[in-house]
Amino acid sequence: MAQDDRSTATRVIVAVFDGLRPDLVTPELTPNILRLAARGTWFRRARSVFPSVTRVATSAIATGAPPGVHGIVGNAFYLADAIPERIFDTSDIGMLRRAEAHHGGRLIAVDTFGDVLARAGKRLAVVHTGSAGSAHFINPRARANGHWTFTMLGTEATQTPEAVEDAIAKLGPLPERQLPRLDELAYGGRLMVEHVLPVLKPDVALIWFNEPDTTFHYRGLGSPEAKAGLQQADRAFGAILDWVEAQPDGERIAVIAASDHGQISTGSVEPLFDAARRAGFDLSNAKAVDGAAFLATGGISGEIRLRGDDRSQLERIAAWLMEQPTVGHVFSRGSGEEGDIAGTLSLDLMGAGHAGRQPDLMFILKSSLEADQYGLPGLGAMTPGDVPLGGGMHGGVNPHELNTVLIVGTGTGEVGSVSQEPAGIIDIGPTVLGLTGLAKAPSMVGRDLSRPAREEARIRRVSTGRGAFSQQVEFAEQDGRRFILGGH
Ligand SMILES: [Zn+2]
Numbered sequence: 001m002a003q004d005d006r007s008t009a010t011r012v013i014v015a016v017f018d019g020l021r022p023d024l025v026t027p028e029l030t031p032n033i034l035r036l037a038a039r040g041t042w043f044r045r046a047r048s049v050f051p052s053v054t055r056v057a058t059s060a061i062a063t064g065a066p067p068g069v070h071g072i073v074g075n076a077f078y079l080a081d082a083i084p085e086r087i088f089d090t091s092d093i094g095m096l097r098r099a100e101a102h103h104g105g106r107l108i109a110v111d112t113f114g115d116v117l118a119r120a121g122k123r124l125a126v127v128h129t130g131s132a133g134s135a136h137f138i139n140p141r142a143r144a145n146g147h148w149t150f151t152m153l154g155t156e157a158t159q160t161p162e163a164v165e166d167a168i169a170k171l172g173p174l175p176e177r178q179l180p181r182l183d184e185l186a187y188g189g190r191l192m193v194e195h196v197l198p199v200l201k202p203d204v205a206l207i208w209f210n211e212p213d214t215t216f217h218y219r220g221l222g223s224p225e226a227k228a229g230l231q232q233a234d235r236a237f238g239a240i241l242d243w244v245e246a247q248p249d250g251e252r253i254a255v256i257a258a259s260d261h262g263q264i265s266t267g268s269v270e271p272l273f274d275a276a277r278r279a280g281f282d283l284s285n286a287k288a289v290d291g292a293a294f295l296a297t298g299g300i301s302g303e304i305r306l307r308g309d310d311r312s313q314l315e316r317i318a319a320w321l322m323e324q325p326t327v328g329h330v331f332s333r334g335s336g337e338e339g340d341i342a343g344t345l346s347l348d349l350m351g352a353g354h355a356g357r358q359p360d361l362m363f364i365l366k367s368s369l370e371a372d373q374y375g376l377p378g379l380g381a382m383t384p385g386d387v388p389l390g391g392g393m394h395g396g397v398n399p400h401e402l403n404t405v406l407i408v409g410t411g412t413g414e415v416g417s418v419s420q421e422p423a424g425i426i427d428i429g430p431t432v433l434g435l436t437g438l439a440k441a442p443s444m445v446g447r448d449l450s451r452p453a454r455e456e457a458r459i460r461r462v463s464t465g466r467g468a469f470s471q472q473v474e475f476a477e478q479d480g481r482r483f484i485l486g487g488h
Helices: 006-009 030-038 055-063 093-102 113-119 133-136 160-173 182-199 213-219 224-245 271-279 311-323 426-433
Strands: 009-017 041-043 126-128 149-151 206-210 253-258 264-269 292-297 301-306 327-332 359-365 367-371 377-382 407-409 418-419 457-466 469-478 481-487
Touching: 006 030, 006 206, 009 359, 009 407, 009 426, 030 253, 030 418, 030 469, 055 113, 055 426, 093 133, 113 426, 126 133, 126 182, 133 149, 149 160, 149 182, 160 182, 182 224, 182 367, 206 224, 213 224, 224 253, 224 327, 264 311, 271 292, 301 311, 301 457, 311 327, 359 377, 407 426
Parallel strands: 009 206, 009 253, 041 418, 126 149, 126 206, 264 377
Antiparallel strands: 041 407, 253 407, 292 301, 301 359, 327 359, 367 377, 457 469, 469 481
């Protein structure tokens, strides 16, 4: 990589392709991502965080740290002090505003790269085509920071409605929602090259493409519709690269292409919570909180919280989970490798042990490396939800959920290279700051990938179990960071 002069990148552009697996980065589907790879470093082993879901990952990108540090511990989780009567749906702008008000605007208490940029008088502009929650968490203090966040969901879904007004004035009305989200991707790409980059000229610009994730979920990973969505996102990215190359300082503009997590295909739907109730547990997985002893959220992974303090009930339900043939992993609180409940691994080990917000238990349903109906490896179970059987899902620790796209082009004339070094989404914020010439915040765990690592990578395997149940997770560790490689 380039030496110290690379810290003077005149600006940084980040493009996030939601849900993109690295094995779908191909000449047919993503020629423009490969165009960046030809002049940057592709971190092939890059990893998301656990749980591997969008708002947890978004917050990890923003804060350079796993959920144990940033505190957004699920796409949906119970945040009793702020929203006692419902499960907190982090995509919902109304609930987000309540939670932020409760926490004085610091629902994410630690600094984000947007906060660090703002303190240095630098600007971050975001073009977001995903949920209001994801648009929020990428720069949760956008208004206070004097920054600009556009969301495709309109003026009500952002702290900076003027961003949506700017876009409509320049490009016309927001497009109608469709599947795949072709018009939204094109609109977002145009907003970048016609307004954000040439007019706003922010120090850091970030675009978040809602594909391929959305169409993976509802049509399947290898479906023609998902391919069309991914190709359209790549085309919009290509227009951004064209714009960069046409600038007199194009060689000094750094570009990062990334995804937040991967996906696997759902091979079975498992009514785990019905089974728990039949086994005698007073458990609710409803969105409204009722009088049940246990509150649960589902998906490929989920959380379970005990209301009240009868620890023996937790021991009992954890033991029951470990007896279910469909359950692959069970985690509980604790600061060692094993959780406080025998046979479990600790949430801390997984980077999910946030002191104030971690649940009592988390589980992951089983998945394998078997091929799906399209020949893509990664097949798993999920609890009943809105994704059809055969559709894509994520949230667990299958390598194909965790492995993300991460390509860093520092713009200093480097040629394409591939790195097998540990890396992941927690490195994006520190890298953006490093390229802008700023030090990361003390709470940031990730490192600036445009500089060499200090240590050799170490592989760590942790296993535990109880009775017939056994579980294993493999990690790569380096420079104070721990990445989950996969588990079974
Ligand atoms: Zn996502």
